[in-house]
Amino acid sequence: VTSNEIIRQLIKHSVFASINQVVEYEKASLVAQDLGFEPSQAEITAPTGTRSTMSASEAMATRDDKNMVITPPVVTIMGHVDHGKTSLLDVIRKTKVAAGEAGGITQHIGAYQVEVNDKKITFLDTPGHEAFTAMRARGAQVAHVAIIVVAADDGVMPQTREAIDHARAAKMPIIIALNKIDRPNANPDRVKQQLVENDVLIEEYGGDIICVPISAKKGEGIDELLDYILLVAELQDLKANPNLPATGVIIEAKLEKSSGPSATVLVQQGTLKMGDNIVVGPISGKVRAMFNDRGKRVQKAPPSTPVSIMGLPEVPQAGDHLEVLEDEKTARQQAQKELEQRRGETNNLGQVSLDTLYTQMQEGTVKELNVVLKSDVQGSAEAIKGSLSKLGEENLKVRLIREGIGNVSETDVHLAAASGAIVIAFNVKPDGAALREAQKEGVDIRYYNIIYKLIDDIQAALTGMLEPQY
Numbered sequence: 001v002t003s004n005e006i007i008r009q010l011i012k013h014s015v016f017a018s019i020n021q022v023v024e025y026e027k028a029s030l031v032a033q034d035l036g037f038e039p040s041q042a043e044i045t046a047p048t049g050t051r052s053t054m055s056a057s058e059a060m061a062t063r064d065d066k067n068m069v070i071t072p073p074v075v076t077i078m079g080h081v082d083h084g085k086t087s088l089l090d091v092i093r094k095t096k097v098a099a100g101e102a103g104g105i106t107q108h109i110g111a112y113q114v115e116v117n118d119k120k121i122t123f124l125d126t127p128g129h130e131a132f133t134a135m136r137a138r139g140a141q142v143a144h145v146a147i148i149v150v151a152a153d154d155g156v157m158p159q160t161r162e163a164i165d166h167a168r169a170a171k172m173p174i175i176i177a178l179n180k181i182d183r184p185n186a187n188p189d190r191v192k193q194q195l196v197e198n199d200v201l202i203e204e205y206g207g208d209i210i211c212v213p214i215s216a217k218k219g220e221g222i223d224e225l226l227d228y229i230l231l232v233a234e235l236q237d238l239k240a241n242p243n244l245p246a247t248g249v250i251i252e253a254k255l256e257k258s259s260g261p262s263a264t265v266l267v268q269q270g271t272l273k274m275g276d277n278i279v280v281g282p283i284s285g286k287v288r289a290m291f292n293d294r295g296k297r298v299q300k301a302p303p304s305t306p307v308s309i310m311g312l313p314e315v316p317q318a319g320d321h322l323e324v325l326e327d328e329k330t331a332r333q334q335a336q337k338e339l340e341q342r343r344g345e346t347n348n349l350g351q352v353s354l355d356t357l358y359t360q361m362q363e364g365t366v367k368e369l370n371v372v373l374k375s376d377v378q379g380s381a382e383a384i385k386g387s388l389s390k391l392g393e394e395n396l397k398v399r400l401i402r403e404g405i406g407n408v409s410e411t412d413v414h415l416a417a418a419s420g421a422i423v424i425a426f427n428v429k430p431d432g433a434a435l436r437e438a439q440k441e442g443v444d445i446r447y448y449n450i451i452y453k454l455i456d457d458i459q460a461a462l463t464g465m466l467e468p469q470y
């Protein structure tokens with residue numbers, strides 16, 4: 001079976017993968033079945049509850065090369081709300097980053113690096129497992145170690161369990177940070193007991209999971225925690241080859257008012273350099289400026305380094321893969337290919353408009369409303385997504401096929417055209433090329449600046465109650 005065929009099938013399951021990407025077993029087995037094969041899982045070596053997908057560290061280690069060097073671990077912090085994830089990220093940043101460097105104020109770029117005993121550690125700066133899961137859902141494996149924060153006065157809570165499950169699913173080693181030990185009602189022993197009841201076998205109970213008591217507020221136990229991260233990382237033997245052209249993952253992206261699209265790349269293999277021709281999903285460009293987490297201009301970024309880059313014509317999506325190609329033309333071609341692949345099999349779909357949606361649904365030519373959502377800020381996007389997901393009856397579903405921040409671009413319209421989707425522009429406009437393309441392809445772009453109006457319209461369209469627009 002050709003790779004194109006597999007990629008097309010994956011799109012049907014909402015996975016927009018590139019050819020080099022690791023795909024979860026569940027999705028892979030569905031695709032195998034679609035293609036007429038009978039899948040079976042080859043090996044399960046990990047503890048129960050984990051999947052047999054390659055973890056980020058395994059992905060690193062499989063690239064055999066003499067030039068491999070040890071790379072910093074990438075750490076994600078997860079846990080229940082209010083247990084102290086943000087406080088922990090802040091205290092590590094404050095104590096470790098400001099120390100060495102004069103005026104070393106960190107910029108929020110989605111990740112930062114600290115140095116402990118001459119070794120670097122990269123922290124993903126978005127606490128919580130939602131961001132992490134969203135990236136994993138897109139096939140991106142970014143972190144090597146998961147810190148699960150549990151408040152000693154509150155114990156294991158639903159999101160603690162979720163976080164543990166996510167870490168295990170990604171085959172990441174876990175370190176428990178038992179936070180808020182300064183609180184008078186802290187009860188570390190009870191929490192440890194709960195952890196064990198949840199199959200988190202900590203050392204004290206004969207397991208191998210490290211549990212470090214800390215107080216993010218008072219800065220206690222932080223050095224120990226960092227030492228343990230390095231220890232756990234060492235056991236993983238994380239290596240990468242800095243001499244290769246870079247590959248990486250977008251961990252955050254936004255539209256800057258003054259300078260245009262910017263994206264934070266976490267380099268995974270190779271070294272990203274100024275002037276590199278890059279392709280990120282369906283977008284190609286060139287690295288025209290690169291900044292580290294201190295806001296300092298840098299010329300290159302080795303593996304496990306987060307850098308904010310400029311030079312992409314559009315805002316990419318978090319979780320998209322970045323690749324460096326030898327020249328501009330190849331990068332453009334690859335982006336074009338990616339775009340066509342994302343259009344995939346959906347090509348035979350007719351165009352959909354909100355006005356005719358109900359009729360099309362009745363006729364059975366449309367079964368769900370595909371939506372490309374562009375909005376001005378992440379906050380609105382989240383709110384709209386939340387409301388949209390609640391809409392629709394059993395057989396009338398709304399499916400978000402792309403979402404992003406910034407104006408509606410030609411790429412958005414292409415994807416909408418290819419997937420029979422409408423475009424929702426919330427507080428944003430289409431650019432010239434996008435508008436021309438939308439007219440040519442008959443893509444319905446709907447403009448809103450009030451969320452409830454948007455939701456009302458979609459709801460009305462789904463039930464055949466929408467007043468036509470002229």
Ligand code: GDP
Pocket residue numbers: 079080081082083084085086087088127179180181182183214215216217218
């Ligand atoms: P998040 O929702 O997990 O990111 O939690 P936050 O970091 O926002 O912390 C929630 C609350 O707990 C805040 O009011 C913090 O000041 C407080 N907090 C966090 N860590 C500690 C700690 O070690 N000790 C105490 N006493 N309070 C803490």
